[in-house]
Amino acid sequence: MMKKKGDKILRHTASERINHWVVVIVFLFTAISGLGFFFPSLNWFMNILGTPELSRLLHPFVGSAMAILFIFMFFRYLKYNFIDKDDLVWAKNIHKVLQNEEAGDIGHYNLGQKGIYWMLSISLILLTVSGIIIWRPYFAEYFSIPVIRIALLVHSLSAILLIITVFVHAYAAFWVKGSIRSMIEGWVTRGWAKKHHPRWYREILEEEKKEAEKKSQK
Numbered sequence: 001m002m003k004k005k006g007d008k009i010l011r012h013t014a015s016e017r018i019n020h021w022v023v024v025i026v027f028l029f030t031a032i033s034g035l036g037f038f039f040p041s042l043n044w045f046m047n048i049l050g051t052p053e054l055s056r057l058l059h060p061f062v063g064s065a066m067a068i069l070f071i072f073m074f075f076r077y078l079k080y081n082f083i084d085k086d087d088l089v090w091a092k093n094i095h096k097v098l099q100n101e102e103a104g105d106i107g108h109y110n111l112g113q114k115g116i117y118w119m120l121s122i123s124l125i126l127l128t129v130s131g132i133i134i135w136r137p138y139f140a141e142y143f144s145i146p147v148i149r150i151a152l153l154v155h156s157l158s159a160i161l162l163i164i165t166v167f168v169h170a171y172a173a174f175w176v177k178g179s180i181r182s183m184i185e186g187w188v189t190r191g192w193a194k195k196h197h198p199r200w201y202r203e204i205l206e207e208e209k210k211e212a213e214k215k216s217q218k
C-alpha cells in the first residue's frame with residue numbers, strides 16, 4: 001500500500017543502508033568459505049570464492065573488509081546502544097515481547113537489538129585479532145605455535161558466535177514487519193515508530209517541532 005509522504009520517517013540514510021548491505025555480502029562470503037574450511041562435510045562451500053585455493057587466499061582479505069566496514073557501523077550506532085533503565089523493563093517483560101507486544105519506553109533500539117550490536121562488535125574484534133595472528137604467509141610467522149593454536153580456537157569460536165548472532169538478528173528483522181523495508185528503502189511509518197520505539201518517535205516529533213518553529217521565524 002502506498003504511504004502518504006507525511007507518514008514516512010527516515011530511519012536509515014542511504015549511506016547507512018549501503019554500508020549495512022555491503023557488510024552482509026562480505027559476511028556471507030567470509031562465513032561460507034570459513035565454514036567450508038572448518039567442517040569436512042562442508043568442504044564444497046570452499047568454492048564460494050571461485051576455487052578452494054582462491055577462497056583460502058581471499059577469505060582473510062574479505063574478512064578484513066568486513067571488519068573495516070563494520071567500524072563505520074560501530075561508530076554510527078554506538079550512541080543508540082548504551083543500556084538504560086527502560087531496557088530492564090523490556091527484559092522483565094520478555095514474555096510480552098515474544099507475543100509481539102511492546103514493553104518499556106523504547107528509544108532507538110530495544111535491549112535485544114543492543115545485545116546483538118554488542119555481540120557483533122565483540123565477535124568481530126575477536127575474529128580480527130585472532131585472524132591476523134593466524135594469517136599465513138603475512139603475520140603468522142611473528143607468533144609462536146602455542147599462540148597460533150589459541151588464536152585458531154578463538155577464531156573458530158568467535159566465528160560461530162558471529163554466525164549465530166547474525167541468524168538471530170536476521171530472524172528478528174523479518175519478524176518485526178516493516179524493519180527490513182527500513183533497511184532497504186530507509187523509511188518507517190509513524191505507526192511503526194510509535195509502536196516499536198515510542199521514545200525515539202517522541203524525539204522525532206520534538207525535532208519536527210523545532211524545525212517548524214525555525215521555519216516560521218524566517
Ligand code: HEM
Pocket residue numbers: 011020023024027070073077080081109113114116117120166169170173174179180181182183
Ligand atoms: C541477511 C542478514 C541480515 C538482515 C536481514 C539484516 C537486517 C537488518 C535490519 C532490518 C536492520 C534495521 C533494524 C532497525 O532499524 O530497527 C539492521 C540493523 C543492523 N544490522 Fe543487520 N541484517 C543482516 C545482517 C547483518 C550483518 C551480517 C551485520 C554485521 C556483521 C549486521 C549489523 C547490523 C547493525 C550493527 C545494525 C544496527 C542495529 C543496532 O545497532 O542494534 N546485520 N539489520
